[in-house]
Amino acid sequence: MPLGKYYCDYCDKQFQDTPYARKRHLQGLQHLRAKALWFDSFKLQDANQAYTEGFRKGVCNHFIKTGFCQYGDSCKYFHPKSNLSNVNAQGVSGISR
Structure with a gap:
């Protein structure tokens, strides 16, 4: 039975979906940085909207x-x-x- 592929939206990468590979990727420094940048982009947008609308x-x-x-x-x-x-x-x- 072939293993499926896992696609990470944060890193824009695809790899073989095994528990070890997924865990290694999700705990990796590159993934953590990409995820933090993705969430920070929403914080910046929310801050700008809060200043212009709600502040x-x-x-x-x-x-x-x-x-x-x-x-x-x-x-x-x-x-x-x-x-x-x-x-x-x-x-x-x-x-x-």
Whole structure:
């Protein structure tokens, strides 16, 4: 009975599928590095998506109340600059009418 072939997606290699050969490959340094690089590529994508989508979702309450935030551009919340001018303009126009 012929032995099947094992294909490793991480390493892009194919070899004879025996328990010894598979164990040797899965514990090998080249396989472990390739697997780590593959998983790190997803972490980088997730980090970029978290920054652009989830990192700045909330509005900074301190900035809304005072117009100032001690963290500045490194604040994890959103600082709406155009929204504050609209609020002030509406408040001024409401008083003058």
